[in-house]
Amino acid sequence: MNESLLTEIQDRILFLTLKRPESLNSFNLEMLTGITNSILEAENNPEIKVIVISGAGRSFCAGGDVKTMGNTNASDVYEHIGVLNKCIKAIKDTHKPVIASIHGFAAGAGFNLALACDLIIAAEDSKFALSFSQVGLISDGGGSYFLPQLIGPHLAKQFFFSGEAVSAERMAQLGIVNFLVPAKDLKEETVKYANKLAGGPGKAFGMMKKLIDHSFTSNLDEILEKERMIQTLMVATEDHHEGVLAFKEKRKPVFTGK
Known part of the structure; x- marks a missing residue:
C-alpha cells in the first residue's frame, strides 16, 4: 500500500x-x-x-x-x-x-x-x-x-x-x-x-494529445504528414463510425474508445 x-x-x-x-x-x-x-x-x-x-x-x-x-x-x-x-x-x-x-x-x-x-x-x-x-x-x-x-x-x-x-x-x-x-x-x-x-472518442483524444505536443518540436510539413497518416487510421475506428451514424440519426454519439 x-x-x-x-x-x-x-x-x-x-x-x-x-x-x-x-x-x-x-x-x-x-x-x-x-x-x-x-x-x-x-x-x-x-x-x-x-x-x-x-x-x-x-x-x-x-x-x-x-x-x-x-x-x-x-x-x-x-x-x-x-x-x-x-x-x-x-x-x-x-x-x-x-x-x-x-x-x-x-x-x-x-x-x-x-x-x-x-x-x-x-x-x-x-x-x-x-x-x-x-x-x-x-x-x-x-x-x-x-x-x-x-x-x-x-x-x-x-x-x-x-x-x-x-x-x-x-x-x-x-x-x-x-x-x-x-x-x-x-x-x-x-x-x-x-x-x-x-465519454468522448478516446483514441482521437490520444492522437490529438500527441500531435499537439509534437507540434512544438516539429515543422509544418512533419505535422501535416502525421495528420495524414493518423487520419487514415482513425477512419477505421468504431468511434468514427459511431460518430458519423449518430450525426445522421441526429442523436448524441456513444463512444467506446475503440
Missing part, C-alpha cells in the same frame, strides 16, 4: 490523490513512483479513459520537501530528479487525458507537475509559484520546457526569477489554467469535466 498516494477508479476515471498533507503534499520517492506506475497501468487498461491528479489537505503540491533540502548529496539529488522525470514523462506519454485539479498552492515542481498535465482546473483562490529561486535552485520537473512554450521566454523568466506566488486568475488569463471554479465546487466540477472526457 502506498501511504503517499491514494488511488481510486470510479466510472472510467483514475483518481490519483497526493497524500502527504502534513507537508503540503511535497514529493517523496514513494509518491512519485506511485504516480508513474499508476499511469503506466492506466495506459494499458482500456476501462480507464481519464486520469485526475489532485492533492489532499490544504494544497495541491508544494513540490520538493524544503525540510530535507541541505541534507542531501549530489548523487541523491540526481537519483531523485531521475524518478521525478519518469513521472513527468509518464504523464506526457500516456494517451489518456490527464487533468490537474488544483487547490491551495501548486509550488515548485508541484506547479511543473500540473504543467505536464493536459488540462488544469483550479479553485479561484489557489496560487501558483515557481519558488526555486527562493532556495537557490533552478527548475526541475520540466518547468523550463513547459512554461516558456505556454507564455514565452520573457514572462517565464520573470516568474522563475521572482519566485513570487501568482493568482489562479492571472494563470487563467495567460492560458495556463483552463477552468476557474469556486473552491467549494472544485471536486464536483473536476469530476463533471472528467466524465465528459471519459
Whole structure:
C-alpha cells in the first residue's frame, strides 16, 4: 500500500490523490513512483479513459520537501530528479487525458507537475509559484520546457526569477489554467469535466494529445504528414463510425474508445 498516494477508479476515471498533507503534499520517492506506475497501468487498461491528479489537505503540491533540502548529496539529488522525470514523462506519454485539479498552492515542481498535465482546473483562490529561486535552485520537473512554450521566454523568466506566488486568475488569463471554479465546487466540477472526457472518442483524444505536443518540436510539413497518416487510421475506428451514424440519426454519439 502506498501511504503517499491514494488511488481510486470510479466510472472510467483514475483518481490519483497526493497524500502527504502534513507537508503540503511535497514529493517523496514513494509518491512519485506511485504516480508513474499508476499511469503506466492506466495506459494499458482500456476501462480507464481519464486520469485526475489532485492533492489532499490544504494544497495541491508544494513540490520538493524544503525540510530535507541541505541534507542531501549530489548523487541523491540526481537519483531523485531521475524518478521525478519518469513521472513527468509518464504523464506526457500516456494517451489518456490527464487533468490537474488544483487547490491551495501548486509550488515548485508541484506547479511543473500540473504543467505536464493536459488540462488544469483550479479553485479561484489557489496560487501558483515557481519558488526555486527562493532556495537557490533552478527548475526541475520540466518547468523550463513547459512554461516558456505556454507564455514565452520573457514572462517565464520573470516568474522563475521572482519566485513570487501568482493568482489562479492571472494563470487563467495567460492560458495556463483552463477552468476557474469556486473552491467549494472544485471536486464536483473536476469530476463533471472528467466524465465528459471519459465519454468522448478516446483514441482521437490520444492522437490529438500527441500531435499537439509534437507540434512544438516539429515543422509544418512533419505535422501535416502525421495528420495524414493518423487520419487514415482513425477512419477505421468504431468511434468514427459511431460518430458519423449518430450525426445522421441526429442523436448524441456513444463512444467506446475503440
